[in-house]
Amino acid sequence: MNASPPLPPMPGTVHHQIWQQAQRAPQSVAVVDDAGTTLTYRELTDRADAVARDLAWLDVTTEQVVGVCYPRSVDGLVQILGVLRAGAATLYLDPDWPEQRLQHMTAACAVQLVLDPWYGLRVLEIHQPPAAVLLPTVHGPLCYAVFTSGSTGTPKGVLIEHPGVLNMTAELARIFQVGPGTTVLQFANWAWDAAMCEILLTLTAGGTLALAPPAVRSGGPALADLLRRHAVNVVTLTPSVLDALPTADLPALRTVVSVGEPCHPALVARWAGPHRQVFNGYGPTEATVAATVAACTPGADIHIGTTLPNVTTRVVDERGHDVTPGMVGELLIGGIGVARGYASNPAATAARFTTDEHGRRWYHTGDHVTCRPDGALTYIGRSDDQIKIRGHRIELGEIEHVIAEHPAVRSCAVTAVADQLVAFIVANDASALGGQPAGPTSEPDQLPGLVLAHARTHLATFAVPSTGIVVSALPLTSNGKLDRDMLTAWAAAARTSAPSTASADADLAANDTLRLVLQVVADVLDLPVGADTDFVDAGGHSLLVAQLCVALSETLGREVPYLTVAANRTPADLAAAIDATTGPLNPIPAIGGASSTHG
Structure with missing residues (x-):
């Protein structure tokens, strides 16, 4: 078992720390956006106090989950902090997501109130008792709920508590040198835990949060221009975004944190410098964003580092026994950051969160790692079909489940190739394919378009496959299981053959x-x-x-x-x-x- 030396837990709550920063430096800039809107800590907390007072009139209490359905903006940030200030927990509801997904999220967390700029304060019907939603307290009061994909096709709401967030933000602020006078980029979608880290880490440390507008979220030169305009010091980005971001003329940028996808040597060599440090961060949502961090050096091996204080890890084999250093095993995470579990999903909670004979709770990550002699962990890969594409955590099972719900689909399998999702579809009327052998077909019907349109109404944009291919049957291994290696080969072949002009126009x-x-x-x-x-x-x-x-x-x-x-x-x-x-x-x-x- 690996553990960093324990530190005394941070007292109070996340909003308590932010309001203390406002008392220390009320005129310091707390948040700025690219449209020129700027709020000081006093202005930000005063506006959030107003939201909290409105919620108090409605008897909002600790442990209650309140939805925030605002575009990512200064106003949206005020609403999130107002919910926390009222003592409740926040759940961000992306206005661009399908209504069906949002309805599932609010029902799972027993959300009664939703703040949005179009209708004001909305009151929702509760379809199940709150007792079925909130799990017993583990370390402290509930801070936020955030949804991940679900391997059974249902997104899972992770319940995160204040002590774990405070532990994470305090330690990352120390490692990344975030404090008064530091400008931190807020880049991630607010529906993901990475955004909660960017926001709460910056504001509890007294820094300035620079909100990225939609126009720069694809990265590239536009993002580089924003970093220059706001003299951003700290960024947390996926390798895909960092690879597409020019490195020149960013004198203020001194901390680059790579997350969400495997970091690679070329990235470290490109971004590290005499006045700039590159870090590789790792942590599942269920362990409060960050569990380990590694400082990266050009030319050195890349790993995911050692645990934060008050976080423990184990590497175990299939029987749950600890493996020796250098052996591959599943990573288990324990300590203050482990979530309560999944809202309204006791079966999934029991499967992923366990308690050992000493009463210690562990989250089973599904990630394979090895432990180095110095205690640092090296990431090997996933033990299931969960993947990350461009920083988004995706369960292939969720996508397959949604597509299979279409009445014209008999079965479906989804794979990823070159950062693209490809859906293989077996039609309900298999005879329509003329008995063709298994493998991609040239069937000219409209099924792929219909299926992908159906997926767009149920899934976030990043989880919708870019291509749908009709097949007569899905490939199976000798033991009757889906042959995902064959699917990947099919997808690669389809992408290679699609541009038929590879040898054309030689002149x-x-x-x-x-x-x-x-x-x-x-x-x-x-x-x-x-x-x-x-x-x-x-x-x-x-x-x-x-x-x-x-x-x-x-x-x-x-x-x-x-x-x-x-x-x-x-x-x-x-x-x-x-x-x-x-x-x-x-x-x-x-x-x-x-x-x-x-x-």
Whole structure:
């Protein structure tokens, strides 16, 4: 068992710490957005106090969950803090999510009140008694509820308490050097625990929170411009976003935290510097955002680090026995940050949260790790079908469950390839496929479009597959289980064969710009492409557009604007647009060439 030296738990509640910061430095800037709205700590807490007074009139009490259905904004932040100030717990309801998903979330947490800017204070009907929702207190009062995907198709509401949040924020503030005078980027969607970390870490430490507008959430040069405008010091981003973000001209940025996906050596080498530290953070939602943190050094092995104070870990085999250092096992997390469990889901709670013979509670992460001799943990991979794509935690089972609900679908399986989700669909009327053998078919019916449209009404955007493929049967292994390796091979083959122009227009490639553009686009997509390959149809998305923009600028030796890349989806159009702009073409020589443009 691994554990950092225990520290005395932070006293009080999260909002108690924030209001203390307001008393110490009332005129310090607490939050700023890109539209120029700025609130000091006194203004922020005064406005949140007004919300709390309104809730008090309605007899809102400790342990009650109140929904906040605001766009991510300064006003939305006021509502969240007002709920906490009233003593209740907050549940963020993304206005862009399907109504059915929001209804499930509010019912699971017995939400009676929802704050939103369109209808004011809404009162909801309770469809089940609160006693079935809130689990017994583990360490302290409830702070927030946040939903993850569910492997059975039902999202799970994780119940997080104040002591775990305070422990996490105090330690991360120390590690990342967040305090008065520090500006921290707020980038994550508020429906995820990463956003609660950004918000509460910054405000309990007395820093300034810089809210990212929707226009920069795909990363790239637009995000870099925002970091410069607000002189942001600390960012927490996924490797996908960091890979697409230019590193130049960010003198204020001194702390880069990589989370949500495996960190890789090239990222560390690109971002670390004499005045900038890179960290690799790890922690499931059920362990209050962060359980371990590692400081990363270029050229050194990448791991997920050691535990925060008051957090413990075990690495166990399939029988629950501790494994020796260097052996692979499942990671269990214990200590102050372990959540109460899942709202209205006792079966899932019992499966993931256990108590040992010494009375210690453990969360079973489903992550495989090894323990190094120095006590640090190395992440190996998932032990189930839960994956992360562009920082979003996704259960393939949830997506499959939603698609299988469509009346025209007999069965479905979803896989991921090159950061894209692909759904394989077996139609209810299998005979319509003419008895074709298992594997992707060329059936021209409208089923994939209908199924994906159905998925969009039930799932968050990031969880909707980009492609639907009709098959006569799903592949099985010799023991009768779904063969996910075969599914991945099918998906890769489908993506490779989709752009049929890989060998076309060879004569156009004689053009220097087009030749370089073809090379860069192929590298970014990790696919063979032709001059007329459509970037989006080949699997491109907003993060890859930003990454393509950076790669083209570096390869061509001049800035290629983001809008130029986004508006020209084929290499031929993109090369023509680049040639039509001013500025000399100054390509960087390949590694090993006789000359270099870098000093």
